[in-house]
Amino acid sequence: MIVHFYTRPGCHLCDDARLMLKLVREDIAFDIKEVNIEEDDTLHEKYMLMIPVIELEDKIIQYGQVDYATILEALLR
Helix, strand or coil, X not given: CEEEEEECCCCHXXXXXHHHHHHHHCCCCCXXXXXXXXXXXXXXXXXXCCCCEEEECCEEEXXXXXXXXXXXXXXXX
């Protein structure tokens, strides 16, 4: 299972989300593919007001303020 994590440098919410993903990964196995939206114009336009964005199988799990329970529940489905 691969979770896409859309972020950009200097984003404090992204730092918090990164830590939350690592906490969830202690309870369920998955890989994190971190993507810097500033390296892709299309992704930047799509996510610039939403980051951090956590996505699984092309479906957004959560964005902005993220929490452990929401991420875990989505990954257990």
